Amino acid sequence: MTPLHFTAILLAVGTGWGLTQPLTKIAVSEGYQPLGLIFWQLLIGALVLFLLRLCTGKSIALPRDKLWFFLLIAALGTLIPNSFSYRAAAELPSGVMSIVISLVPIVAFPMALLFRVDRFGWGRLAGLIAGLGGVVILSEPEALPDPAMALWLPIAVIAPICYALEGNVVSKWGMHGLGAGQVLYGACVIGAVLALPLALATDQFIDPRTHWNAPEFALVLGSLIHVCVYTTYVWLVSRAGAVFAAQVAYVVTGTGVLWAMILLSERYSLWVWAALALILLGMTLVRPRTQQTD
Secondary structure, X not given: OOHHHHHHHHHHHHHHHHHHHHHHHHHOOOOOOHHHHHHHHHHHHHHHHHHHHHHOOOOOOOOHHHHHHHHXXXXXXXXXXXXXXXXXXXXXXXXXXXXXXXXXXXXXXXXXXXXXXXXXXXXXHHHXXXXXXHHHXXXXXXXXXXXXXXXXXXXXXXXXXXHHHHHHHHHHHOOOOOOHHHHHHHHHHHHHHHHXXXXXXXXXXXXXXXXXXXXXXXXXXXXXXXXXXXXXXXXXXXXXXXXXXXXXXXXXXXXXXXXXXXXXXXXXXXXXXXXXXXXXXXXXXXXXXXXOOX
């Protein structure tokens, strides 16, 4: 494939991923709680990946000695971050959530230094400061439609912290001989198994035998899009390299904001646009400059 093909795939993946943010906003718009949403998201992902692995002749068994690793990825990649991001999404504009999620590489940098999987650089420190500056701007009373929304920003930031921690854990200790697709499949299965009793115990379970409206369709569509784009992203990393594929974060952020403007009619203050510019600058500065071997 040519570089143009890889770029087109990158744009498609980022655009699809960006669409999941306003779909999340719609899914929580009528009172659905995080654990119920998480269970169905994971179950749909597990079923799609089960069929994909079955059709491609790959193993559908989960190695018993790796169940702890699937649990770790499920916890850091979905159970914990989505519990907070779904709650924050009910209170914050979808476009703001897209901007907050883009903090992942910025948060990941100081963690990487602590884990000793990366080296210090003054330019990357500047990127960290720029990203934090973007968060400070978002917390300004004039930035959001309601100043009280700023109280939900720390809740929203928990998700990128979890994603950054997940990435650093994998960078430090590897995938334990598993492929990325197998890890995602295992995490979805284990996560769904755990989320079901938690959702039932906390009365957050969503009974599918209901009158289907926008939230129900948004949940299913968002779950399908997520598993498709993530699988494609993993393929893109293997073919075009991790550094090239990591640029999808810019597309996710930009299209997430645009999708929110189109689907939810959201409009933002100059403060929000300034925060977006600072965070994108921070992402650029903290991004590794050398090509990784995949």
